Amino acid sequence: MTTDPASRIPRNRADDYTPEAAAERRAFIEARTEARLDHVGRYAFDPKSLPGNIENFIGAAQVPIGLAGPLRINGERAQGEFYIPMATTEGTLVASYNRGMRLITECGGAKATVVARSMQRSPVFLFEDALEAREFGAWVDAHFEAIKAAAETTTRSGKLVSIQQFAVGPTRHLRFNFTTGDAAGQNMSGKATAAACEWIRANRPGGARYILSGNTDTDKKHSQMNMLATRGRRVVAEAVLGKEALKRMMRVDPRDLFYARQVSQAGAFLAGSANNGAHAANGLAAMFIATGQDAANVAESHAAIVYAQLLEDGDYYWSITLPALIVATVGGGTGLATQSECLAMLGCQGSGKADKLAEICAAVALAGDISLSCAILSGDWVSSHERLGRNRPP
Template identity: 35%
Template structure:
């Protein structure tokens, strides 16, 4: 077997901000690293960060967290499948004992199943500490599988993954049942600040949000998504912090909400129900990743298990909101988006 040298690609990276966050994470003057080839993304996110900081910051709320793996089994018929799943549901403490053999951080918190014909799609849901948890939950499921077959000999193995997880694919189930971190980010910006920093009005931005994010997503057949370009911010953030970049597939199923308050201010939020991040595991040992995690305050060895990853998720969500806010504001003004791209991208090439 030949040894292959690993070459690390150089992606342009820059820190943007400063960010001011409140709520579940209180921090100020935070600079956020983003790695991207789309260089106009940096000043755009920075504009959103600057605007929200002047407005009092972004309130971040962590709603839920879990990582999932679904296994696929087969029974003789649907009745037998249902009998086995009902019996299994009562054995969660026994299953946790099996999981404990694989990791001290993996905790089984729930199970869900779907029966299709004689097939059983069994979805395990775990908390995984500071890891995003892909491998952790797969190892736990791989250990649970033979135990389940021993308890229910009428069942048989089909696959360690049955796509009911759902991993790196667009789906409805992740938004409904949860996968990764569920983060809500909110800000309130006065009409004066909207005009000063975003060159728009609260009403213009809300109108565009309705017609673009909401109706446009319906027209396109979007699935549990109503945003402008969340994938852009997530990819830049993921690459800079050593995340599995393919998780932007489900991570970008985000939903914006905007309204004009009775005082005439702009209320704007971005909800990311499938935000998959971690501060330990593959990719985190690289020097630049370690430096970026330390810069974000997400590499604290004294933190309780899971706290570093929760902080990282809140910052990722806030970064997405800033990019959403800035792009939508730009698109309320004819020609602004394209002129910014031409100016910034040509200057970088020159």
């Protein structure tokens, strides 16, 4: 059965990134549905900037951007007070994060640091039996430097730092771990791993059969592997919250807060949650959309480990570790007009800024966890959403 040519989405093979091509596709879908695309068709950027970011372009989804802050960060790369652009349609979100930022800033700011970097591609090699697979693994270890050299011929900024190995029956799963500079690096690591696998196939006695991804890279999926071994950046944000500030601004006592942490920790364990805190995904998704990150990477990036201490003087230590935060300041959507402006707002535009952006993201996640956790305990959670988060028709 062949597709009716009249039902194919219009494309201009000579130049498909023009206002005219987008208008033709909008007219095409309007003729086949009851939709009117007046708002979709209003945008302020040149379609010629979009190759490599989208296909069959018709317009833009306008997501409101709110501003939260200031947030004081005392990081390795992110230092000073920051105002955070957050793109969302969820009422109360910006106000809640803003409240957590006010508390952190009043208490001297959040420390933040990137403690590890790693992006993966995970080919699986196929053999007749487990013994051959095991001996292949030893061959890979012995030839790591040559494999590394083959991988790095494809990239200027990607570096192969290690290859993890996992045995399953007659197969050998290899997890190639790269650093990727200021790019997110999924495509970079995929291209480099493909080159490495071809080198292995050409140089291993007897050759080798493989599938480029055996799925231990868990691309755009959460995994315990990422929690332990890092994907993207592993970044920590931490703050000491004064007991008087907590009582005055959040209406919670640090002792009650610490007790609630033990209870919610058990609940997260019971549920098998990827995050024992409150809601890192909210702030990360809003920042990702505003700054041109791949929004699907929230699937990995939202995983978090919250750790707290009730200090002897009654103050409260609070930290959040994001073990698989995937952010970039070059490539992908970071160069688009709106997203570039939001990165500039954070001082994170261009090369050399990805670690800084990661520190800011972690500090924002910390602010959101503080605010929501305190709101639940003080009774503000439902009332604030009732007041700010319900978009009722007039």
